[in-house]
Amino acid sequence: MTEIFQRFGKPLGGCFVVLVLLWLAGMVLVPGIFMINSSLRPHLPPPLRGGDQDVYLFDNFAYLINHSNHGQIFLKTVWSSALVTMATLLLCYPVAYWLAQVASKWQMRVMLVLMLVPYLMNEVLRGLAWYIILALAGPLNAGLMALGLLDEPVRWYGDGGVVAGMAYAYVLFMLFPICNAIATLEKDQISAARDLGSSAWRIHWRIVLPHAKVGVATGCVFVFMMAAGSYVAPALLGAPGSRWFTQIVYEWFFEIGNWNRGAAYGVALMAMCLSVVLGLLALFRVNLTSAIK
Amino acid sequence: MNCAENIRTSFSVLDTLLSEKAGNAAGDMLVASGCPPSAVRLSDVEMDFGGTQAIKRLSLDVKKGEFFSILGPSGCGKTTLLRLISGFLQPTAGQVFINGRNMLSVPSNKRATAMIFQSLALFPFMTVWENVAFGLEARGVGKSERRREAERLLELVALPGYGARMPSELSGGQRQRVAIARALAIKPEVLLLDEPLSALDLKLRQHMRTELRDLQKRTGVTFFYITHDQSEALAMSDRVAVMNAGALQQVGTPQQLYSQPATQFVASFVGETNAIAGVVVSSASGTAVLDGPDGRFTGRCLAGLQPGMRACLYVRPEALNLEANGYENSLPLTMERFDFEGAFAIAKAVVSGGTEPRQISLTISQRNLSEAPAVGAAFRAGFSSQDAIILPDD
Missing domain, CATH: 2.40.50.100 (RNA polymerase II/Efflux pump adaptor protein, barrel-sandwich hybrid domain)
Structure with missing residues (x-):
């Protein structure tokens, strides 16, 4: 805080602080309180709101827990988001290492441009691209069949398609934090470990990964949160049997019109995300400030 | 006790450890008949980095148990030379021998050398004892034995009880000693030193010269020392190779280089x-x-x-x-x-x-x-x- 005042002076620094507080209050705090408030109240027609029946209850949460299907979908969303996180991590770590420590400046620039180009497009369009690729008569099936790996086309839409689409959509959010972290690793550290007789595997496990853990934690938090809250990829690439929890939240709000139950579902998702984030940070022994930095 | 004294003590204790090793090496040499192989031999080594020649056809012989220095201005290729010996780089042409063994396609983690980096390159996420024992860990030594060996080495460099600290909690001189202990843990044949004193202040640096020299003399481990500081090279070395623009100018004792320079570069660079x-x-x-x-x-x-x-x-x-x-x-x-x-x-x-x-x-x-x-x-x-x-x- 004092840093802000020192850098920008009291009037301008004060403006920034006030703006941030307004943003926090208007975009995070008030909507959050509103959500929690309505999640705890029953869904009533307008004339009855504020009347005798409008009391605080856990009914909406109980509905989620007791529902034959929704609890399961909730858990599947958590599990699939974790899967997306793991998949992007496994994919990104070697690439990030190569970019940050091995590649020449020229190679790095070309790679970054190639990776960024698809992200100039809208997320929906990118999802649609996967929709086309994974179609029954799409290029993936055609290619695999031409190679003789498949006898008949496979229906990719469903959980597999959703995970693939999301991994693609969020891969850079994993790549950049890890890449940044590894780029700050002194090359001599790797040389010293090798000189002392370390195998490549041990160098990564003992030297590179501990150094990159803040980046890894940040990437995992980003990807997990976005996957759990994603709507486009499941809507496009899912199948009737592979509903995502966000789709159910959407239905409560905009199709069924029960905002209270929708709010309860949303709060449940938010609470889960928050606990996973804190769990991840604890697992990596990273505190929130260093992760944000 | 001031820092310099600290280091003096550390080295005198260190000798005890190393003299055992030197004794063994002498014994081996008696068994082998004839001339012992050079500790390091470079034969017609060349190194190209994308068109620029960092090392021009160069041959060099470093005897076993010698304190050998490479002296040259920055950018003359001396660090490249060190990296060729340690195995971080492979020469474009020519061969590197360590103890008579051709090092072609032998990776750095399989060479009998240990390097002390200019930056020291201690591992910041490991405790001091884990740093010291890292080479042993890579060799599959069990944890309790590693810990014991690390404590022994730390005692030898006058840092007993410092094992549980993190490198960031140590002073510059202490970190230097941890780096030396870490390099010695793997019992190297050749110790490669890349301007290790350049980060120290003048007084400590001058003191360390004497100590490094004494340590090397009494133990007989081959030191291959890189520096751009001519007084450092002249004060410590048995022999010095003066290097400029990727080529050796002259190899000789400090006295020879001073009184009988072979080229204009040596005459003006040395003294x-x-x-x-x-x-x-x-x-x-x-x-x-x-x-x-x-x-x-x-x-x-x-x-x-x-x-x-x-x-x-x-x-x-x-x-x-x-x-x-x-x-x-x-x-x-x-x-x-x-x-x-x-x-x-x-x-x-x-x-x-x-x-x-x-x-x-x-x-x-x-x-x-x-x-x-x-x-x-x-x-x-x-x-x-x-x-x-x-x-x-x-």
Whole structure:
């Protein structure tokens, strides 16, 4: 805080602080309180709101827990988001290492441009691209069949398609934090470990990964949160049997019109995300400030 | 106890450990008949980095148990040379031998060398003892034994009980000692040192010179030392190789490099010197005559110097006398100023009558200072032909 005042002076620094507080209050705090408030109240027609029946209850949460299907979908969303996180991590770590420590400046620039180009497009369009690729008569099936790996086309839409689409959509959010972290690793550290007789595997496990853990934690938090809250990829690439929890939240709000139950579902998702984030940070022994930095 | 004392203690204890190893090495050499193989041998090594030649065809022999230094300005390729020996780089051409074994396609983690980095490169996320024992961990030594060995080494470098600390909690000198303990843990045949003293302050650096030298002498481990500091190289080494622009200029004892430089680069890079340019008039049996704008001078020369060649005569400041009588050579000078250094003074004088003003340095001992010409006075400085050397232009 004092840093802000020192850098920008009291009037301008004060403006920034006030703006941030307004943003926090208007975009995070008030909507959050509103959500929690309505999640705890029953869904009533307008004339009855504020009347005798409008009391605080856990009914909406109980509905989620007791529902034959929704609890399961909730858990599947958590599990699939974790899967997306793991998949992007496994994919990104070697690439990030190569970019940050091995590649020449020229190679790095070309790679970054190639990776960024698809992200100039809208997320929906990118999802649609996967929709086309994974179609029954799409290029993936055609290619695999031409190679003789498949006898008949496979229906990719469903959980597999959703995970693939999301991994693609969020891969850079994993790549950049890890890449940044590894780029700050002194090359001599790797040389010293090798000189002392370390195998490549041990160098990564003992030297590179501990150094990159803040980046890894940040990437995992980003990807997990976005996957759990994603709507486009499941809507496009899912199948009737592979509903995502966000789709159910959407239905409560905009199709069924029960905002209270929708709010309860949303709060449940938010609470889960928050606990996973804190769990991840604890697992990596990273505190929130260093992760944000 | 101040830092320097600390380090002195650490090294004296360290010797105990290393002398065991040296004893074993001596025993091995007795068993093997004939000449022991060189600790490090480079044969016609070349190194290219995308078109630029960092190392030009170079051969070098470092004897077992020698304190060998590579001295050169920054960017001369000396660190590249070190990396070729440690295995971080593979030469474009030529071969590297360590203890007589060809190191072609032997990776750095399989070589009998240990490197001390300029940055020390301690692992910041590991405790001190884990740092020291890292080489043993990579060799599959069990945890309890690793811990014991690390504690033993830490005791030897006078850091007992520091095992549980993190490197960031140590001072610069302590970190240096951890780096040495870490390198010694893997019992290397050759210790490669990449300007390890450059980060220390002057006083500690001068102290460490003596200590490193003593340590090396008493233990017999081969030290391969890289530096751009000529006084460091001259003070510590058995032999020094002077390097410039990717090529070796001269290999010899510090004394040889100082009194018999083979090239103009060595003459001017090693120690202080005065250069007088001119053209060779005659040369015969190790003596040559040089004629230039400042006069005609006689000096020693090496074979191959022909009359008509452009050359320079080099004479050290301490070889110049305030008296010209009785010397073959004399130089007309005007005194400019004195830099008092304590036991002696450096006098700066300009050549009189030259086309452009050039400064000449003379060392004047404390005793002769009262008889020295006053500032502004003209005088003739004499020097013997034995104290001057004439080297051809490159």
